[in-house]
Structures are given as C-alpha cells and as structure tokens.
Amino acid sequence: MSSDGSNDGEHRTSYTTAGAGYTRDARYITTRITRDGEDGYPVEPGRYRLVAARACPWANRTLIVRRLLGLEDALSVGLPGPTHDDRSWTFDLDPDGVDPVLGIHFLRDAYLRRDPGYPLGITVPAIVEVSSGAVVTNDFAQITLDFSTEWTDYHREGAPDLLPAAHRDEMDQVMRRIYTEVNNGVYRCGFAGSQESYDEAYDRLWTALDWLEERLTSQRYLVGDTITEADVRLFTTLARFDPVYHGHFKCNRQKLTELPALWAYARDLFQTPGFGDTIDFEQIKQHYYVVHHDVNPTGIVPKGPNLAGWLTPHHREQLGGRPFGDGTPPGPVRDGERVTAGHSPLA
Structure with a gap:
C-alpha cells in the first residue's frame, strides 16, 4: 500500500492519460532475503522485521503465509495503523505511536535509511533489517514465495507446502x-x-x-x-x-x-x-x-x-481435499498479534 492518499492506497499508481484507465506502478525494491545471502541479506532469525498493515490485501498475504508456515519466532511483525497521511504509514496502534522494535513512527524513515533519496511510494508489506533500520525489500509477490522456499529451516513442524512442485x-x-x-x-x-x-x-x-x-x-x-x-x-x-x-x-x-x-x-x-x-x-x-x-x-x-x-x-x-496436505494447522495466534476484539466475527 502506498502512503499517498491520492492514489490507490495500496501501491504506487499512474494513469496512462488524464481521465483514462488505471495502471499500477510495479516498481519495487527487489532485493531478496535468501538462504545463501546472494543479495547481501541471508535468512537469519531475528535479523528482520516484517511491517504489514492489516488493512492492505497485499500485506495481508504475508501475514497469512508467515502464520501458516510458523515463522513467528524467526520473523517479528510490526503492524501500522489503518490510515496515514501523505508522508507515510505510521505505527499509531503502538504505545506513543512508535514501533517497539524499529523505534520509528513513520515507516518512511526505514525507506530513507535504505536510500535517502528514495523516489517511490512508501508501501507495505516491507521487510526491515532491525540493526540498520533500513528496508530490505517491499516486493510483495516475491516475499511470500521466499517465505516458502528460502525460510524452510525455520518453518514449524507440520508446515504445509504452499508451492507444491507437481502443480x-x-x-x-x-x-x-x-x-x-x-x-x-x-x-x-x-x-x-x-x-x-x-x-x-x-x-x-x-x-x-x-x-x-x-x-x-x-x-x-x-x-x-x-x-x-x-x-x-x-x-x-x-x-x-x-x-x-x-x-x-x-x-x-x-x-x-x-x-x-x-x-x-x-x-x-x-x-x-x-x-x-x-x-x-x-x-x-x-x-x-x-x-x-x-x-x-x-x-x-x-x-x-x-x-x-x-x-x-x-x-x-x-x-474432499486436505487443507494442509500432509501438514497440520497452525497453533493459536500469538499474544500481541490477535485482531482487535469486535473487529471480526473471530475476534
């Protein structure tokens, strides 16, 4: 989701001509977090923090896959509030409006740590390196694929195969x-x-x-x-x-x-x-x-x-069908990650 209230609220957008059709700007930080660390960011538990607003469908994907695979202990999560101004997503739901791990109010700060002249939208989901405070990637489609393929050493026992090779x-x-x-x-x-x-x-x-x-x-x-x-x-x-x-x-x-x-x-x-x-x-x-x-x-x-x-x-x-294949359902939602009471039939 972009921070610009004039666009789609999810990702950066552009319009082909005034008053014409909508075209999504698909430019992202494509650095990957991988087992071999080829891009300089190896998979390491506790090294990164996933920032994912519940409001955003693209960020919501990462929350689901992280939970299904049981990556909670390896990858912490920061949850911005549902609204924002033209500058950035903000951590309005945290005490004093500051993410307790990254120590920032504006997600924009993590993007500027990566690139002081960052020219694109401030989007979620984003994965931030905790030690540097800099965004590693906001490539939402690749993030969940890498959760399944690169983070396997930290999957929970019984994690399902979300990318079955046969299909x-x-x-x-x-x-x-x-x-x-x-x-x-x-x-x-x-x-x-x-x-x-x-x-x-x-x-x-x-x-x-x-x-x-x-x-x-x-x-x-x-x-x-x-x-x-x-x-x-x-x-x-x-x-x-x-x-x-x-x-x-x-x-x-x-x-x-x-x-x-x-x-x-x-x-x-x-x-x-x-x-x-x-x-x-x-x-x-x-x-x-x-x-x-x-x-x-x-x-x-x-x-x-x-x-x-x-x-x-x-x-x-x-x-028919087997929801988790040869795997098992994830356990209860972790403390601090439950949906606010009254905001869902399950809450």
Missing part, C-alpha cells in the same frame, strides 16, 4: 490471472478515470470472477486438493469484496454473498486457522473509506455489512 506450472498460470483480473482488477474499477475505462475494467473483473465461480463449484481449492499460495492470493481480495470493493470501488454486479461457490470457498478459508484470524474488517474499512479522499471525499465509514455469515457452515468438505 507449480498450473499455479503460476492461475495466480497470474488472479492478479491481473481480480487482485488488480478491483482497483481498475475503483480508480477508473472515465466511463469507458470503468466499463472495460468491470467487464474484465466479472469475467474472471465468473471463471472462478465455475472452477470452484467442483473443486475445494484453486489448484490440487490442498491450500496453496494461489488460495492465499485470492482470499485477501474476497475478504474485502463486500465491505469495500462492491460499493467503494463500484464492483457491484453481485455481492460475494450472492456467488454460491466463491462465498462458500471464502468462508471455508476464513474458518481455517491462519486465514480469518488475520482479517480485521474495521481496519480494512477505515483505510479505504478514509484514505481514498478522491473516491470518498466525506470520509464516512459505513457501518455494514453484517459479518455474521462468515462463520456459517460452508459444506466445502464434501468436495
């Missing part, structure tokens, strides 16, 4: 379409600068959602019979669909609750340890409706929707 080619194809048409598609609708660009974005989004509805009618998970990275990537958009994207971003052909397979699939994942226990619906709404001044100039945050349905039976187990 990797199919996963990559599915994830690519989910990213372009759904994860990013809702933003193309919400930040369209003309009726023509909005209509095109809307049609693309719903073509993809219809494809997913059909795919998930006959299989429990997106690829194979276990939860994979592809499910994580789709889930964070679905969790935000009715509270935000349906109205705020005008993605309003149907609500998620009106799509039988996708709604049951989303509930199935939400009720799976590691997914719903990372979702803070209040922070999600506060971010989108307060920060996006151009879309919602009044800053009024809606009270709805009713969230009780997230805990209703989904019956997806009838399709």
Whole structure:
C-alpha cells in the first residue's frame, strides 16, 4: 500500500492519460532475503522485521503465509495503523505511536535509511533489517514465495507446502490471472478515470470472477486438493469484496454473498486457522473509506455489512481435499498479534 492518499492506497499508481484507465506502478525494491545471502541479506532469525498493515490485501498475504508456515519466532511483525497521511504509514496502534522494535513512527524513515533519496511510494508489506533500520525489500509477490522456499529451516513442524512442485506450472498460470483480473482488477474499477475505462475494467473483473465461480463449484481449492499460495492470493481480495470493493470501488454486479461457490470457498478459508484470524474488517474499512479522499471525499465509514455469515457452515468438505496436505494447522495466534476484539466475527 502506498502512503499517498491520492492514489490507490495500496501501491504506487499512474494513469496512462488524464481521465483514462488505471495502471499500477510495479516498481519495487527487489532485493531478496535468501538462504545463501546472494543479495547481501541471508535468512537469519531475528535479523528482520516484517511491517504489514492489516488493512492492505497485499500485506495481508504475508501475514497469512508467515502464520501458516510458523515463522513467528524467526520473523517479528510490526503492524501500522489503518490510515496515514501523505508522508507515510505510521505505527499509531503502538504505545506513543512508535514501533517497539524499529523505534520509528513513520515507516518512511526505514525507506530513507535504505536510500535517502528514495523516489517511490512508501508501501507495505516491507521487510526491515532491525540493526540498520533500513528496508530490505517491499516486493510483495516475491516475499511470500521466499517465505516458502528460502525460510524452510525455520518453518514449524507440520508446515504445509504452499508451492507444491507437481502443480507449480498450473499455479503460476492461475495466480497470474488472479492478479491481473481480480487482485488488480478491483482497483481498475475503483480508480477508473472515465466511463469507458470503468466499463472495460468491470467487464474484465466479472469475467474472471465468473471463471472462478465455475472452477470452484467442483473443486475445494484453486489448484490440487490442498491450500496453496494461489488460495492465499485470492482470499485477501474476497475478504474485502463486500465491505469495500462492491460499493467503494463500484464492483457491484453481485455481492460475494450472492456467488454460491466463491462465498462458500471464502468462508471455508476464513474458518481455517491462519486465514480469518488475520482479517480485521474495521481496519480494512477505515483505510479505504478514509484514505481514498478522491473516491470518498466525506470520509464516512459505513457501518455494514453484517459479518455474521462468515462463520456459517460452508459444506466445502464434501468436495474432499486436505487443507494442509500432509501438514497440520497452525497453533493459536500469538499474544500481541490477535485482531482487535469486535473487529471480526473471530475476534
């Protein structure tokens, strides 16, 4: 998520021409934290801190994967508040508004430690080296892949395989379409600068959602019979669909609750340890409706929707599948990382 309230609130954006379609700026700090430390940053427990706002779907991915793999002891987490000004994400939820490990109020400070002239947006998720206070990477797509492949020495016993080799080619194809048409598609609708660009974005989004509805009618998970990275990537958009994207971003052909397979699939994942226990619906709404001044100039945050349905039976187990494959569910959420009481049906 970018710190610039005039853009999408998630990542830096640009517009092809005034009043035209939305194009996401995909330039990131692509340094990687790897087992061999090829980029100068080897995997080491306690060396880094993940900064991930609960409001952000891209950051939410990292919170889910970190929890599923059991990386809590190896990689601490800092949680900025849901809103920010034009300068940066801020640690408003911590005592005195300062992250207790990094000692900063503005996430921007960690970016400037890396590059005093840093020219791009201040985004989450970001991984910061604790000793230097500098951002190592904010490449959100690569971060979760590296959690699965480079941090294996620190996975919990029973951690699932989120990138099964037998399905990797199919996963990559599915994830690519989910990213372009759904994860990013809702933003193309919400930040369209003309009726023509909005209509095109809307049609693309719903073509993809219809494809997913059909795919998930006959299989429990997106690829194979276990939860994979592809499910994580789709889930964070679905969790935000009715509270935000349906109205705020005008993605309003149907609500998620009106799509039988996708709604049951989303509930199935939400009720799976590691997914719903990372979702803070209040922070999600506060971010989108307060920060996006151009879309919602009044800053009024809606009270709805009713969230009780997230805990209703989904019956997806009838399709078979093994959520964690040969692994096991993660344990209880760690102290200090629980969603605020009242902000979720699980809280």
